[in-house]
Amino acid sequence: MISLGSIYLLFALGLSLTWGTIDILNFAHGAIFMFAAFTAYLVLDYVELPIIAVVLLSVLVGGLLSLIIQVLAFEQILKRARTKRSAEMQILIGGIGIATIPLAIAQHETKSNPFGLSRSTFDVNVWQFGDVRITNIAVITIIVGIALWAVTALWFRRSKHGLALRAIGVDSEVASLMGINRRQLALVTMAVAGGMAGLAGVLFTYTIGAIVPESGDVLLIKAFAIVILGGVGSMAGVAFGAFALAGVETWVLLNTSGSWTDAVAFGLIFLVLLARPSGVFGRKEVRRA
Amino acid sequence: MSSWYFGNLVLIQATMTGLLMALSVQVPLRMGVFSFAGVGSYGLGAYTAALLTIHLQLGSLQAILLAVVATSVIGLLLGLLIARLAGLYLAMATVAFDLIITVIAINGGTFTGSSTGLYGVLSDFTMPMMFTLTLIALGLVVLSEHGKVGRRVHAVRDDQQLAASVGINVRRYRLTAFVVSGALGGLAGAMNVMVRTTIGPLDIGFHLIVLALTMIIVGGAMSWKGAVIGAVIFTWMPTWLAFVGTWQHLIYGFIVAIAAVLLPRGIHGVFVDLTRAIQRRRRKPATPPPAESEPEPDLEPLMTGPTSGQATPPAGGSSSTSLLRGKA
Numbered sequence: 001m002i003s004l005g006s007i008y009l010l011f012a013l014g015l016s017l018t019w020g021t022i023d024i025l026n027f028a029h030g031a032i033f034m035f036a037a038f039t040a041y042l043v044l045d046y047v048e049l050p051i052i053a054v055v056l057l058s059v060l061v062g063g064l065l066s067l068i069i070q071v072l073a074f075e076q077i078l079k080r081a082r083t084k085r086s087a088e089m090q091i092l093i094g095g096i097g098i099a100t101i102p103l104a105i106a107q108h109e110t111k112s113n114p115f116g117l118s119r120s121t122f123d124v125n126v127w128q129f130g131d132v133r134i135t136n137i138a139v140i141t142i143i144v145g146i147a148l149w150a151v152t153a154l155w156f157r158r159s160k161h162g163l164a165l166r167a168i169g170v171d172s173e174v175a176s177l178m179g180i181n182r183r184q185l186a187l188v189t190m191a192v193a194g195g196m197a198g199l200a201g202v203l204f205t206y207t208i209g210a211i212v213p214e215s216g217d218v219l220l221i222k223a224f225a226i227v228i229l230g231g232v233g234s235m236a237g238v239a240f241g242a243f244a245l246a247g248v249e250t251w252v253l254l255n256t257s258g259s260w261t262d263a264v265a266f267g268l269i270f271l272v273l274l275a276r277p278s279g280v281f282g283r284k285e286v287r288r289a
Numbered sequence: 290m291s292s293w294y295f296g297n298l299v300l301i302q303a304t305m306t307g308l309l310m311a312l313s314v315q316v317p318l319r320m321g322v323f324s325f326a327g328v329g330s331y332g333l334g335a336y337t338a339a340l341l342t343i344h345l346q347l348g349s350l351q352a353i354l355l356a357v358v359a360t361s362v363i364g365l366l367l368g369l370l371i372a373r374l375a376g377l378y379l380a381m382a383t384v385a386f387d388l389i390i391t392v393i394a395i396n397g398g399t400f401t402g403s404s405t406g407l408y409g410v411l412s413d414f415t416m417p418m419m420f421t422l423t424l425i426a427l428g429l430v431v432l433s434e435h436g437k438v439g440r441r442v443h444a445v446r447d448d449q450q451l452a453a454s455v456g457i458n459v460r461r462y463r464l465t466a467f468v469v470s471g472a473l474g475g476l477a478g479a480m481n482v483m484v485r486t487t488i489g490p491l492d493i494g495f496h497l498i499v500l501a502l503t504m505i506i507v508g509g510a511m512s513w514k515g516a517v518i519g520a521v522i523f524t525w526m527p528t529w530l531a532f533v534g535t536w537q538h539l540i541y542g543f544i545v546a547i548a549a550v551l552l553p554r555g556i557h558g559v560f561v562d563l564t565r566a567i568q569r570r571r572r573k574p575a576t577p578p579p580a581e582s583e584p585e586p587d588l589e590p591l592m593t594g595p596t597s598g599q600a601t602p603p604a605g606g607s608s609s610t611s612l613l614r615g616k617a
Contacts (some may be wrong), residue, residue, distance in 0.1 A: 062460060065602060073546065073550045076550050076551070076554075077549075077550055080551075083551065084571075085376075086553065088376070088377070089323070089510075090550075092380075092555055093502060093503075093506045093549045094379070094546065094549040094550050096499055096503070096545075096549070096550070097503070097506075097542065097547075097549035097550070098542075098546045098548035098549075099546035100538070100541065100542030100545055100546070101539065101542040101543075101546060103538075103542070104536075104538035104539040104541070104542045105539060107538060108535055108536065108538065108539065124415075148375055155476045204536055218518065219497060220380065221384065221388070221495060223383070224381060224384075225381060228377075228378060228381045259392065259395050259396055260392065262388055262389075262391075263389050263392035263393065263396070264394050266384075266385035266387070266388050266389050266392075267389060269381065269385050270382055270383075270386070270389070273371070273374060273378060273381070273382050273385075274370065274371065275325075277373060277374050277375075277378060
């Protein structure tokens with residue numbers, strides 16, 4: 001459960017980061033996640049690689065893909081959009097559109113069959129601690145997930161870049177008047193988010209053995225839910241949302257036949273939205289007349 | 290003609306249900322309500338109509354009518370429940386609503402046929418009925434885009450506070466959006482199950498949300514014409530792209546991505562711009578040249594005069610003059 005939560009956390013963190021700051025809700029995030037793992041799978045067909053190399057490769061692919069999407073799609077949309085709200089919509093839809101391209105490639109190459117990373121030199125082992133059985137990849141996932149979240153949260157709160165990003169999140173026009181290079185920051189943020197998606201992709205694939213090209217979509221909806229559950233742009237919120245969703249899902253999975261998992265997860269989100277329309281840790285939307 | 294009609298009957302039917310489903314997302318969107326609940330209503334309508342036909346042996350029109358009533362009521366209840374959400378939060382809540390319906394369908398046991406779904410929905414539904422119902426629904430949507438209602442819908446979308454201040458009951462309009470969306474989605478689903486005779490949980494998943502959104506985005510989000518264009522394109526594209534074989538999904542993806550990025554108002558928007566440009570070119574020779582240069586003397590003092598600070602926009606004077614001239 002903690003391992004699942006860490007995967008959710010890594011994936012949703014990137015989504016929340018770009019959405020909460022530069023106002024880009026990237027619906028291609030799931031496709032980036034999937035495609036990074038897919039690239040690793042293709043490369044492993046030719047060379048055997050240790051897990052470190054596989055991870056680095058996926059992070060690189062994820063970051064690069066995210067950058068390309070930002071430059072070719074989202075920047076173009078923002079350039080043409082008339083109002084902020086229409087831009088928001090366009091970006092959402094553009095992301096969905098773009099996501100179909102990597103999905104189509106992966107579906108074509110794998111014939112929509114599951115693919116895994118079993119050809120790397122890394123083997124998944126089970127460790128036994130008393131009654132608790134845990135795999136080495138779960139330990140890695142948990143450590144990486146929580147560490148990266150902590151680093152991001154600190155960076156967001158303490159560093160100059162983090163301050164700039166938060167400023168953009170509150171009021172992008174004033175922020176750029178203060179000398180913040182919005183474009184450059186947006187590119188960095190997108191690359192970091194993409195890298196996180198790639199990392200989550202490869203760790204998830206190791207964890208469950210194999211994924212299908214459509215796995216990214218499923219995770220995307222869940223991440224969207226996690227971000228909303230926790231509150232957009234809140235680092236604590238993402239962690240809360242990720243582990244809450246993973247916890248509820250695991251609990252339902254253990255207590256029912258399993259096919260109810262999604263209904264309970266989404267029912268929960270529905271209820272949270274009714275009680276707190278801006279998420280558990282959400283700040284009140286900054287509105288100017 | 291008639292052989293073409295019968296050869297493509299399935300696609301013609303799919304175009305109509307696709308169009309109604311796209312409209313069920315487009316109508317709320319036109320009012321600024323970012324709701325995908327229409328897709329859930331599609332699933333609800335399909336299951337309701339199928340159950341009514343199988344268990345109660347109702348006639349097709351009664352089953353469809355009851356399904357539409359049911360989805361409208363559920364749309365209203367949903368609207369009452371989540372009316373205070375806005376933007377993407379509302380979108381997420383409605384996505385959750387859709388997915389919960391899918392999961393209920395999977396877990397419904399023999400009642401909903403679980404993962405295999407319901408089949409053998411045989412009824413007396415005919416094509417003239419389908420055309421008539423589609424045209425009635427489309428006609429009502431078209432009416433809502435014109436006249437007083439159309440203007441009010443515009444007002445509610447563009448500025449809610451402003452709309453409320455001129456006496457428009459914004460809340461009622463937003464609730465109506467949910468009801469209409471539920472009715473359209475329910476109609477689409479019910480009719481689809483009548484012509485297909487089966488419905489399963491796989492037919493109503495997340496991909497249906499993406500499809501509905503894709504149709505109205507590529508077609509155009511602000512007019513029913515856009516929904517028609519989108520429904521036609523995305524129903525028939527697999528046939529047109531058959532020659533590229535297994536790569537058709539990739540081409541499909543490129544078309545969606547390019548349209549989403551480069552055509553903010555969809556293909557319909559491009560048509561509107563083109564016809565405006567053509568009209569303008571036609572009208573130009575008709576207007577005598579003096580009339581064209583006339584505004585300039587009037588405007589020049591305004592631009593440079595002492596009152597310019599209030600009267601003119603901060604943009605460069607020359608560009609706004611040329612803009613005005615273009616319009617005249």
